[in-house]
Amino acid sequence: MSEQTQTASSFRAVPQLDLAAQYAAIGEEIRAAIEHVMASQQFILGHQGAALETEIAGLSGAAYGIGVASGTDALILALRACGVSAGDEVIIPPFTFVATASAVNAIGAKPVFADIRPDTYNIDPSDLPRRVTRKTKAIIAVHLYGLSADMDPILGFARANSLRVVEDNAQSLGATYKGRRTGSMGDAGCISFYPTKNLGAYGDAGMIVTNSSEHAARLRTLRNHGQSAKYVSSEAGWNSRLDEIQAAILRVKLRYLPEWQRARQAHAAAYSKLLLGVPGIAPPLVPENFGHAFHQYTIRVEQRDALQRLLKERNISSSVYYPVPLHLQPLYSSLGHHAGDFPHAEHAAKEVISLPMYPELRSDQITRVAEAVIEFVTK
Ligand SMILES: Cc1ncc(COP(=O)(O)O)c(C=O)c1O
Numbered sequence: 001m002s003e004q005t006q007t008a009s010s011f012r013a014v015p016q017l018d019l020a021a022q023y024a025a026i027g028e029e030i031r032a033a034i035e036h037v038m039a040s041q042q043f044i045l046g047h048q049g050a051a052l053e054t055e056i057a058g059l060s061g062a063a064y065g066i067g068v069a070s071g072t073d074a075l076i077l078a079l080r081a082c083g084v085s086a087g088d089e090v091i092i093p094p095f096t097f098v099a100t101a102s103a104v105n106a107i108g109a110k111p112v113f114a115d116i117r118p119d120t121y122n123i124d125p126s127d128l129p130r131r132v133t134r135k136t137k138a139i140i141a142v143h144l145y146g147l148s149a150d151m152d153p154i155l156g157f158a159r160a161n162s163l164r165v166v167e168d169n170a171q172s173l174g175a176t177y178k179g180r181r182t183g184s185m186g187d188a189g190c191i192s193f194y195p196t197k198n199l200g201a202y203g204d205a206g207m208i209v210t211n212s213s214e215h216a217a218r219l220r221t222l223r224n225h226g227q228s229a230k231y232v233s234s235e236a237g238w239n240s241r242l243d244e245i246q247a248a249i250l251r252v253k254l255r256y257l258p259e260w261q262r263a264r265q266a267h268a269a270a271y272s273k274l275l276l277g278v279p280g281i282a283p284p285l286v287p288e289n290f291g292h293a294f295h296q297y298t299i300r301v302e303q304r305d306a307l308q309r310l311l312k313e314r315n316i317s318s319s320v321y322y323p324v325p326l327h328l329q330p331l332y333s334s335l336g337h338h339a340g341d342f343p344h345a346e347h348a349a350k351e352v353i354s355l356p357m358y359p360e361l362r363s364d365q366i367t368r369v370a371e372a373v374i375e376f377v378t379k
Contacts, residue, residue, distance in 0.1 A: 014356045014365045016317040017196055021360040026252060030202075033248040040244075045224070048247035053207065055254055059174065060189055061181035062209035064216035067242030068223050071170040071192025074206040075103035077222050077240065078188035079138060081208075081215045082164035084109050088137035091163075093123040094325040095345040096142045100168050101326050104140070111335075112136070113327050115342040119285045121145065121298070121352070124344070125153035138164040143172035143182045145284070145321070145354075146198070146264075146293035151177050151185045158186075166190060170206075173199055174261050176291030183209045188219075193250055198264070198295050199257055201246040263359035264294040267366055271297055271355065274370035280377035296321060296354040299373070304353050307376045314372050319354045 023030070037048060053065035068074050084090060086108030092100050094113040101111040114127040121144050128139065139158055141149040149167075158165045165186030169175075173191055175182040183189025193205035210216055221228050226237035272283045282300040286292045298321070301307050311318050325345040327337035339346060355369050 012368075013315045014317065014361075014369055015358075016319050016354065016356050017358045018360055019195065019200070019358075021358070025360075026256065029252045030249055033252045034245055037244045037248045043244050044241055046244045048244045048251060049242050052242070052247040052251050052254075055251065056173075056191065056207050057209050059181070059254070059257075060169075060191075060209040061184040062189060063211045064209065064213065066208045066210075066216060066219040066223065067247065068206045068208060068219075069240040069242060070204040071168075071190060071194060071206040072099045072103055072106075073223075073240040074190035074192070074208045075099065075140070075166065075168060076106045077219055078166045078190050078208050078210075078215075079103060079107055079109070079140075080222060081210075081218045082138055082166060082187050084137045084164070087135065089133060089135040090138045090140060091123075091128060091131050091136060092140045092326075093142055093144075093345065094327045094342045095121055095322065095348055096144060096168065096326065097170070097322065098326060098329065098331070099170070100140055100142055101332070109137070110135075111326070111332070113337070113342055113345075115344045116348065117150075118344045118347065120147055120150070120287065121348055122147065122149040123154070125150055125157060128154070128157050132161060132163075136161070136163060138166055138187075140166045140168050141186060142168040142170075143175060145298050146172050146175055146295035147284070147286070148172060148175050148177035148182045148290055150287075151180075155185060170194070171197065171295040172293050173197070174257065174291075175293040178289045182293075184211065187212065188215055193246070198260065198293055199250060199253055202249050203246055205242050205246040205250065207242065260359040261293060263361075264357060265292070267357060267359075267361050268292065268294045268297050270363060270366045271370055274367065275299065275373065278374055278377060281373060294357060297357040298352050298354045300348070300351045301353065301373070301377060302351060303376075304351050307373065308353060310376050311369070311372055314368075316369050316372060317356060320352060321354055323349055325349045 057065035104111040167189040169183040170192035193201040222237040223240040226233040226235040
């Protein structure tokens with residue numbers, strides 16, 4: 001390939017996510033925020049973390065925020081604060097990132113799957129009743145791709161059965177459900193600031209938000225070796241503290257989040273305008289009264305793998321979240337599930353594909369991606 005052709009083709013490349021574009025725009029502010037922490041020489045449990053906790057709780061419509069080391073730790077600690085312990089069962093969807101389930105395993109509890117709805121990819125509340133046993137303690141409602149799970153029936157079912165509800169809000173910070181914010185509706189909401197998230201750190205970080213002062217106090221203890229006072233530990237915890245450098249970076253990015261969210265929503269609308277009504281393509285559904293955060297713009301097509309190959313040939317990146325549902329993962333073979341046990345999750349795993357989505361995406365890139373998808377389904 002000549003140098004000229006190489007340059008032309010890389011110019012035309014459409015990445016699935018472009019964090020470098022974001023850093024080019026805000027790098028100066030980020031570096032200043034890091035320098036500020038360096039000058040303070042306070043790296044753990046300081047002003048930046050405390051301020052971020054208040055800001056994220058506010059954004060989530062919750063009373064308290066507790067910064068932790070990752071979204072996975074947020075789930076583990078939230079389950080513990082909700083009283084889940086070894087031998088309990090926790091109902092989760094099988095169509096999610098493995099961390100939702102491994103957090104349940106981490107405390108010796110058992111993940112029990114309930115199928116998803118085929119149109120929203122989130123847990124189907126009508127599948128909950130047959131999954132409950134005497135051992136069920138909690139439900140984790142995952143808000144996948146930026147869309148809230150259908151919380152009213154989940155919360156109603158949990159209340160009727162004395163179950164706790166933990167929201168896995170790793171992917172949907174800023175999403176809304178009937179005027180409420182994701183993360184604020186259950187007993188605790190768990191956020192991931194993994195770098196690729198809508199609000200991403202420059203390393204691992206996470207947070208739990210809750211409206212319960214009791215949960216908040218316990219979580220602050222659990223994330224810091226169970227210490228209720230300095231060098232006094234009341235129960236076993238460990239180190240899951242969010243550090244000051246990550247908190248300072250996140251606070252800079254938080255100022256841009258509303259603008260970035262609007263850009264994501266505009267990009268999603270532009271994609272859907274081109275793709276809606278095209279036979280063979282199911283663009284993402286946004287149910288009435290739901291505010292989608294569009295962490296991903298995920299469509300559904302038959303022959304998904306062939307579409308992904310075609311996009312790659314056109315220099316367009318895409319991702320599949322997630323190709324293997326959890327009940328069919330080797331990790332969970334001991335649970336004894338088979339293909340066909342959760343048909344909607346299995347079907348989605350074969351057909352979903354996430355198209356390029358990030359705030360800096362340009363409209364000509366969206367058109368190019370959508371045209372390639374349309375060409376695939378119409379040829
Ligand atoms: C749905 C879901 N749950 C949990 C996690 C775990 O978050 P983290 O990677 O910050 O531990 C992630 C993200 O990676 C996720 O997408």
